Amino acid sequence: MGLNSHSFRVRYEETDQMGVVYHGNYAQYLEMGRVEWLRALGITYKSMEDNGVMLPVISLHIDYKKSALYDDLLTVETRLTSKPLVKIEFDYRVLNEAGELLATAHTVLAFMDKRTGKPMKCPDYILDKLED
Known part of the structure; x- marks a missing residue:
């Protein structure tokens, strides 16, 4: 359901002295994936925030298999x-x-809900895009 791919090159600042990507950077990589998944759906994260919707992460699980290196695509x-x-x-x-x-x-x-800080249902405009 709804697969999107996003490619980028590892920057020097994301690596340790051995040229290996620091494990904490993967959370940012996943965020880039989510933002681009939304963009491919025709929705920007900025427009969601402008409409009063926030999407905080409440759970994150990563299994590392092999190291990413400096300048890897x-x-x-x-x-x-x-x-x-x-x-x-x-x-x-x-x-x-x-x-x-x-x-x-x-x-x-x-x-x-950005205004109240309380959970809310997924906005209809996202559900409508998923139906298309």
Whole structure:
């Protein structure tokens, strides 16, 4: 359901002294995947925020398989796992240019009303895009 791929090159600042990507950077890579997944759906994260919707991460799980290195071209595959209600869940695969699996991940985010700070249902305009 709803797969999107986003590629980018590892920057020097994302690596340690051995040229290996620091594990904490993967959370940012997953965020890039989610943002681009939304953009491919025709929705920007900025427009969601402008409409009073926030999407905080409430759960993050990453399994590391192989190291990503400086200057590697990485691809984050982002897949929606099910129809969103109050939460939205994604599965990810991070691959290098050779197609080797570097990491798998899963995130859960909650739709939150920016004004009240309380959970809310997935906006209809997102559900409508998913129906198309």
